[in-house]
Amino acid sequence: MKEEELYRILEGKIQVLERREKSVEDRKTYDEVFDRNTLLAVYKLISSGVMETLDYPISTGKEGNVFCATKEDGSLLAVKIYRVSTSTYKNLTKYITGDPRFRNIPKDRRGIIYTWARKEYKNLSRMSAAKIAAPEPIKQINNVLVMQYLGSKEQPAPMLKDVLLDNPKKSYKSILNTIKNLYINAKLVHGDLSEYNVLVEDGKCFLIDVGQSVVLEHPLAQELLKRDVSNMARYFKKLGLDTDEEDMLRYIRGD
Numbered sequence: 001m002k003e004e005e006l007y008r009i010l011e012g013k014i015q016v017l018e019r020r021e022k023s024v025e026d027r028k029t030y031d032e033v034f035d036r037n038t039l040l041a042v043y044k045l046i047s048s049g050v051m052e053t054l055d056y057p058i059s060t061g062k063e064g065n066v067f068c069a070t071k072e073d074g075s076l077l078a079v080k081i082y083r084v085s086t087s088t089y090k091n092l093t094k095y096i097t098g099d100p101r102f103r104n105i106p107k108d109r110r111g112i113i114y115t116w117a118r119k120e121y122k123n124l125s126r127m128s129a130a131k132i133a134a135p136e137p138i139k140q141i142n143n144v145l146v147m148q149y150l151g152s153k154e155q156p157a158p159m160l161k162d163v164l165l166d167n168p169k170k171s172y173k174s175i176l177n178t179i180k181n182l183y184i185n186a187k188l189v190h191g192d193l194s195e196y197n198v199l200v201e202d203g204k205c206f207l208i209d210v211g212q213s214v215v216l217e218h219p220l221a222q223e224l225l226k227r228d229v230s231n232m233a234r235y236f237k238k239l240g241l242d243t244d245e246e247d248m249l250r251y252i253r254g255d
Contacts, residue, residue: 006039013046014054032083033065037110041141050139050146051077058156061209063092063116068149068156076149078135078156080120082113084143092116095191095212098219114142120211121145123188127210130186133178134207150201150208160205160235161195168239175205175232180252188213189221193228195235225252 014034034042045051051069059066064082071077092112096102101122106112117140124137124147136148150157165171175198182188190197191212199206214221226249233243249255 006036006043010039010043010046013052014042015056032085033081035084038081038084038143041144044141045079045139045144045146051079054079063113063211064143069146076151076153077138078147078149080117080145080147082117082143082145084110084113092212094220095119095214095218098217099215100217101215110143116211117143117145120209120213123210123213126186126188127182127207130181132181132186132207133204134210150199150206157199157201157206159196160198160200163200165239166203168236168241171200171205172232172236172239172241172243176248176251178205178207179228179232180254182207182213183216183225183252184254187216189216189218189225190228191220191224194231225249 042054046053049072052072053070055068055070057065058068058078064080067079067081069077069079093105096105096112096115096119099119102115102119106115121137121140124134127134128136135150138146138148140146160171179190179193182190188210190207190210191214192209193207197207197209199208212224214224226245229245229248229252233245233248237243
């Protein structure tokens with residue numbers, strides 16, 4: 001299928017493409033995100049009924065963009081598309097190397113990005129099995145990951161950093177228990193936990209962006225756990241809580 005033909009087929013299904021000529025920012029998003037292989041992956045997701053339309057961007061991260069999508073029944077999905085052309089992919093390999101789930105790591109940029117998307121899908125699946133508060137994974141094809149949408153039709157769930165917490169101590173304990181559950185039951189360490197990678201929906205805290213999360217046997221696991229704990233201790237200390245990193249680590253590890 002030629003790219004022009006594919007584009008025509010998808011133009012009515014990917015709403016962000018309809019705005020591609022209206023602003024420099026929209027054009028930049030299109031050029032960086034929707035290369036031919038990505039369009040093919042989105043086409044497969046739509047034609048297989050995973051989603052009906054891909055609607056509009058809701059966030060932009062270091063490696064990818066997250067879009068809101070709509071299912072045939074009108075319910076919402078979150079679709080994360082990892083940018084192949086602009087991602088800082090060289091920093092990703094240190095989180096993959098040493099993970100027994102990925103024996104043959106690609107050398108090329110595209111192969112690494114696809115592996116990264118698969119890694120996030122696997123991590124979310126493991127978290128779901130352990131009943132950890134995180135988006136439910138639905139489908140992953142190449143650099144496109146479909147998962148549960150958090151928020152309302154009016155707006156996505158906000159980051160922890162943007163929320164005025166009614167009870168910071170309760171939220172602190174909730175996140176600490178989630179990190180412990182992640183460690184003990186899912187056998188994972190988040191690896192990049194901060195107030196930017198926690199969403200708050202109806203007062204409940206959800207962990208997001210888990211592509212870099214590593215299994216406990218990974219050589220960086222304990223170092224990353226300490227960094228996660230340090231970030232959370234720092235954040236809640238600013239809210240007036242007395243946080244002790246060593247106590248937090250002992251609690252998480254079950255010592």
